[in-house]
Amino acid sequence: MKRLVQLCTVVAFLLPAIPTQAGECGPGPDPLWPVCGYVTKITHTGQVDPPNAYFVKFCRTDNGACYSTMTVAQGSTKAFSFQGLTNGDPNTHVQYNVFAWGYFENWGSSTVPMDTISLSGTGLVRYHLAVPPAPFSPGTIYPNNGATDVPNQYLVQWNSGIDIDRAVYPANWEIWFKYWPIGDAEPTYWSLARSNMPCHDNGSGPDASGNCSTYVAGPQPAGHWKWFVRVNLNVAGDLFWYMPHPTYFTADSSPAEFIGVP
Secondary structure, eight states: OOOOOOOOHHHHHHSOOOOSSTTOSOSSOOOSSOEEEEEEEEETTEEEOOSSOEEEEEEETTTOOEEEEEOEEETTEEEEEESSSOOSOTTOEEEEEEEEEESSSSBEESSSOSEEEEEETTOEEEEEEEEOBOOOOOEEEESOTTOSOBOSSEEEEEEOSOOTTTTTSOEEEEEEEEEEOTTSOOOSSOEEEEEEEOSSTTSOOOOTTSEEEEEEOSOOOSEEEEEEEEEEEEOGGGSOTTSOSSOEEEEEOOOEEEEEOO
């Protein structure tokens, strides 16, 4: 199939008429059988029009072919339009996974679908994508990168990657690590130390600074260590009921390397 052609802002300037409802096709020359819609982002205060452009991607479930575009402004609304997804035959249906994510914002996902729809050959207009936030990349705090005197038992600390817009969603964390003795080569693989962790061992959420912690009991062997943390944010509550539950948007911290002492 031909690669999709996104709406051109030059055409929008030349033909400035704005559709009366968000997500109608236009401005500009529309395909005969359009697929058009608009994007809002979900915040702790409700759905809002995003200030920046969003990517929108439709991927066929039968052969994996994907077609992408970006939103353009229709007033304050961020709208998108596809050409070539349908063929005009009302008896033809093709199923697509739908993705959306912020170009300058940490909302949505390019790899986790938000919807699965069956498009008839006559197209679709005013399709609304309400995009949940993705977690921010968490940050390692302790053991910090470059530390050379970490004891054989300690409190692991990291920034959660959760703020007020993300705090309404269930979240869990994973700790991944590598270990190798002094003088040995670094392993190529990561090992999972803990999964499905609460932010703190007592089950509480991030503290006032947005940080989490867990205790590592000793004795841990001396040598080289490297670790990172992954946050999993369950956004299923804001997706359609038939989507997989739970549905996670995830983010990883940068790795931190340290030396443990006896």
